[in-house]
Amino acid sequence: MLALGCFSAWDRALLRGGRSPREIELRPSGEAFVRLGDGRTAALSPIQGAGVTRFWVALGAALPSRRGILVTAGMLGEENFRRLRLWALWGKVPGVAPGQLPA
Numbered sequence: 001m002l003a004l005g006c007f008s009a010w011d012r013a014l015l016r017g018g019r020s021p022r023e024i025e026l027r028p029s030g031e032a033f034v035r036l037g038d039g040r041t042a043a044l045s046p047i048q049g050a051g052v053t054r055f056w057v058a059l060g061a062a063l064p065s066r067r068g069i070l071v072t073a074g075m076l077g078e079e080n081f082r083r084l085r086l087w088a089l090w091g092k093v094p095g096v097a098p099g100q101l102p103a
Contacts, residue, residue: 021037021069022035023035024059026084026087028093030093032044032059034069036063040063042061042063044060044069046058051088052085055073056071057071057088
């Protein structure tokens, strides 16, 4: 039990660190960025192949200290996770097709 408590404390401390991801921004242009705890931002890229499942999305980060980010389904709301999955698969955010009038 002590080891589990130590691991949990270590894990929570990592989440509060300056290099830990705070938010992911998907732009209408198809670009994605991650904002870190210290205020830095970096571009994200989807990992091809098995990088997207219904349970998680693996993203590559353009940071020297971090090679990638794994986002699981429980980390985001259902709709936001769906948007992230669609972006990782198609490189676009869901929306209105070009030339189509909004409903």
